[in-house]
Amino acid sequence: MSDVKKFLYVNRKAPYGTIYALESLEVVLIGAAFEQDVSLAFLDDGVFQLTKGQKTDGIGVKNFSPTFRALGDYEVTKLYVEKESLEERGLTEDDLQEIMYEDEDDDWEEKPSIRIVSRAEMADVMADQDVVLSF
C-alpha cells in the first residue's frame, strides 16, 4: 500500500472578511512537508482568493494572495477553479493571478497551475480524493 494519500483542500470563502482562506493556506503550506499528493479547489466565493490586484491597506489585514504564486516551490501544482463559480461572479480566467510551476518531469518547463474545470469535473476531482479538507 502506498503511504501517499490524495489531499484536496476546498476553498469556498472570500479571502477577507473571515479567516478561513488564510488559515486554509497555512494548512496547505505545513502539509506540503508531508509529501502527499495535494490539490486545491476553488469554488463559490473561494474563486476571489485567486484574483489579481488585491489591495488590503484599507481594511488593515495582510494581503496573502502573493503566497499562492509560491505554491509551485512547495510542489503544490494543481489548483482547480470552478468555471461556473467564476461566471456567477462576473469573473473570467483573466481576472486571476498567473500561477506557474516548473515541471520536473518535463525539463523544468513552466506550466500554469490553475486548471479551470466545470462543476461536473470538480465533482470528479473530489470523488478521486482520499482526504478532503473544506474551508
Next chain:
Amino acid sequence: MKIGVLISEGPYTHQAADTAFKFVTAAIAAGHEVPRVFFYHDGVNVATRLSVPPQDERNIQQNWSGLAKEHGTDLVVCIAAAQRRGLLDENEANRQGKDANNIADGFRISGLGQLIEMGIQCDRLVTFGD
C-alpha cells in the same frame, strides 16, 4: 475503523463541537477508534478552561476533557490558531511573556502537522464546521 475528527467552529456560537462530541462518543461506543480530535479556526476556543457557561447548559470543554480522560483521545489544538485567539498552555505563556495560561485538562497545543498526520493515518477524516 480509525476515524480522525476536525472541529473548525467555535463553541456555543456553533453546533459543530457539540455534534462532533456526540459523533465521537457514538463512534467509540460502536467499536471504532478515534485516536485524535483536531481543533482549528475558532474551534480552538473549546479548549479554554476559563469558560463558565450557565449551570443549566452543557459545558462543552468539560465534555471533551472527560472524553479524553475516559478514552485517551488525543485532543490537539492548533498552535497558530490558538495564539491568535489567546489560547495558551503553560510553556507558551512563559515563552510569550504572558501572565496566565488557560488550556484545559486533556487538551494539548501542537502544530498543523498533527492534522495532516491524522489525515494520513486514519481511514476517514470527518470535519465538523460550516
